[in-house]
Amino acid sequence: xxxxxxxxxxxxxxxxxxxxxxxPVPEVAPELxxxxxxxxQGRLLLRRCTACGEAIWYPRPICPFCxxxxxxxxxxxxxxxxxxxxxxxxxxxxxxxxxxxxxxVQLAEGPRVMTNIVDCDLDSVxxxxxxxxxxxxxxxxxxxxxxxxxxxxxx
Amino acid sequence: xxxxxxxxxxxxxxxxxxxLPDISVAQLHGEVALGAIQDAGLSLSDVDGLFTGRDAPGVxxxxxxxxLGLRLTYMDSTECGGASPLYHVGHAAAAIAMxxxxxxxxxxxxxxxxxxxxxxxxxxxxxxxxxxxxxPLASYALAATRHMYEYGTTSAQLAEVKVAASLHAQHxxxxxxxxxxxxxxxxNSPMVADPLHRGDCCVVTDGxxxxxxxxxxxxxxxPRWSVKVxxxxxxxxxxxxxKVDVTFTGAAYAAPPAFAEAGVTPADINYASIYDSFTIAxxxxxxxxxxxxxxxxxxxxxxxxxxxxxxxxxxxxxGGGLCNNHxxxxxxxxxxxxxxRQLRGEAAPAVQxxxxxxxxxxxxxxxxxxxxxxxxxxxxxxDA
Numbered sequence: 401x402x403x404x405x406x407x408x409x410x411x412x413x414x415x416x417x418x419x420x421x422x423x424p425v426p427e428v429a430p431e432l433x434x435x436x437x438x439x440x441q442g443r444l445l446l447r448r449c450t451a452c453g454e455a456i457w458y459p460r461p462i463c464p465f466c467x468x469x470x471x472x473x474x475x476x477x478x479x480x481x482x483x484x485x486x487x488x489x490x491x492x493x494x495x496x497x498x499x500x501x502x503x504x505v506q507l508a509e510g511p512r513v514m515t516n517i518v519d520c521d522l523d524s525v526x527x528x529x530x531x532x533x534x535x536x537x538x539x540x541x542x543x544x545x546x547x548x549x550x551x552x553x554x555x
Numbered sequence: 556x557x558x559x560x561x562x563x564x565x566x567x568x569x570x571x572x573x574x575l576p577d578i579s580v581a582q583l584h585g586e587v588a589l590g591a592i593q594d595a596g597l598s599l600s601d602v603d604g605l606f607t608g609r610d611a612p613g614v615x616x617x618x619x620x621x622x623l624g625l626r627l628t629y630m631d632s633t634e635c636g637g638a639s640p641l642y643h644v645g646h647a648a649a650a651i652a653m654x655x656x657x658x659x660x661x662x663x664x665x666x667x668x669x670x671x672x673x674x675x676x677x678x679x680x681x682x683x684x685x686x687x688x689x690x691p692l693a694s695y696a697l698a699a700t701r702h703m704y705e706y707g708t709t710s711a712q713l714a715e716v717k718v719a720a721s722l723h724a725q726h727x728x729x730x731x732x733x734x735x736x737x738x739x740x741x742x743n744s745p746m747v748a749d750p751l752h753r754g755d756c757c758v759v760t761d762g763x764x765x766x767x768x769x770x771x772x773x774x775x776x777x778p779r780w781s782v783k784v785x786x787x788x789x790x791x792x793x794x795x796x797x798k799v800d801v802t803f804t805g806a807a808y809a810a811p812p813a814f815a816e817a818g819v820t821p822a823d824i825n826y827a828s829i830y831d832s833f834t835i836a837x838x839x840x841x842x843x844x845x846x847x848x849x850x851x852x853x854x855x856x857x858x859x860x861x862x863x864x865x866x867x868x869x870x871x872x873x874g875g876g877l878c879n880n881h882x883x884x885x886x887x888x889x890x891x892x893x894x895x896r897q898l899r900g901e902a903a904p905a906v907q908x909x910x911x912x913x914x915x916x917x918x919x920x921x922x923x924x925x926x927x928x929x930x931x932x933x934x935x936x937x938d939a
Binding site: 422424426427428429430431432454455456457458460461462463464465466467469483484485486487488489490491492493494495500502503504510511512513514515516527544546 | 576577578579581582585586589598599600621622623624676678679680681682683685686687688689690692693694696697698699700701704745746747748749750751793794795796797798799801924925
């Protein structure tokens with residue numbers, strides 16, 4: 401992506417090296433190399449359309465809203481809330497050792513991203529719950545963006 | 556009738572590069588699409604028909620439609636090797652001649668220098684599947700959780716869908732599950748992906764089915780009762796660039812053109828075959844098809860609303876995918892077949908809808924939580 405030279409840098413989320421749950425290695429599309437490199441550093445990038453202003457998820461160079469190619473990277477804050485979730489008790493493939501929490505988290509920037517809720521009591525997950533970004537390392541150069549409940553002091 | 560003069564090619568674009576290590580196949584489809592549409596002096600927002608072969612990433616054109624944010628009324632993924640785009644021009648011209656779409660986009664793109672061939676993984680995989688979004692029940696569960704949250708839909712209401720299917724299946728000697736079930740039976744079955752129980756899921760079966768469609772002239776001379784095709788609508792529902800809404804299905808887009816073409820309304824339908832891979836799918840389709848208001852699907856199925864022959868909308872009288880058959884994990888063909896039986900008056904006597912003149916078939920392919928293809932058929936008796 402040609403506009404990506406001045407990629408943002410900002411606060412970094414934790415990158416957990418041995419997450420203790422399945423963390424498959426993503427296939428890195430060439431135009432998303434920068435996105436995945438950032439995950440490895442604890443940063444979640446969004447693609448933003450400079451023509452219509454929308455944040456785009458999953459990331460891609462062509463805006464699916466207005467079809468402009470004037471899209472750029474920006475760093476997501478890493479905060480959001482749970483839009484919907486399921487405790488999956490019959491996983492398959494890498495996730496055969498269920499249960500795990502599959503969810504859509506609505507980022508503070510707007511997009512709803514599919515992910516897992518981790519570091520949580522399975523029975524306590526709720527729609528609307530505030531969550532924060534944490535990365536689980538998948539390979540030397542990639543990590544998966546997952547989310548954990550925001551814990552407040554005394555909670 | 557022919558396609559002669561009914562359609563024009565107005566845009567064409569060949570990607571200038573011969574080595575493309577720096578972009579994905581999905582992006583390559585996107586770039587050629589933009590090139591051709593700009594050559595035509597149009598916008599991708601104008602595209603309402605998409606034609607792709609096996610070189611498109613994922614299954615059919617759905618991932619390309621999602622990637623580009625297309626709003627389609629017609630999609631064709633006929634795979635005929637290198638000749639596919641020629642088939643597509645012919646099919647696109649026929650679709651345009653019949654008013655099914657107005658601006659058809661045909662793409663062919665791939666990266667043969669990287670080796671491979673065969674299928675291309677969809678671009679969404681590293682953002683969805685990688686988190687355990689397969690098996691399908693996981694994504695349907697995401698939809699159910701949110702539908703319950705927004706509309707107060709209950710597990711007991713979901714179970715009512717299974718109960719209705721099971722009451723029908725007891726009259727089908729070929730059904731995989733033939734024993735009538737109660738709401739409690741479903742609620743007491745193991746949780747597989749909260750809030751979905753095992754009883755909310757369809758059966759897994761071997762099997763299959765087939766359909767024959769002919770011209771009116773041939774139908775007229777055949778001895779059997781024939782079923783008239785009155786209307787068809789279709790649409791993909793995409794993840795909308797991150798604005799995904801899991802509480803409705805593509806039936807909300809596919810139903811209006813099908814009803815319009817048939818010249819009927821939901822109130823006119825006597826019987827419905829509704830894709831029932833999971834109970835929540837039926838609830839959301841009932842709403843999108845217009846049989847009830849959005850959010851009211853759970854209430855609609857209470858008190859035997861789906862039970863033949865006297866419910867408000869008798870559905871899946873063969874027992875559906877939930878109890879009878881879901882061959883190859885695909886429920887579409889059995890949905891059409893049972894609608895044909897109803898319109899011929901050949902359903903099991905206990906579930907045959909009296910004076911069944913009009914039937915609807917609703918199918919979804921994909922998943923409730925991210926993206927799907929949806930199609931709706933309106934079928935009628937021979938003299939409808």
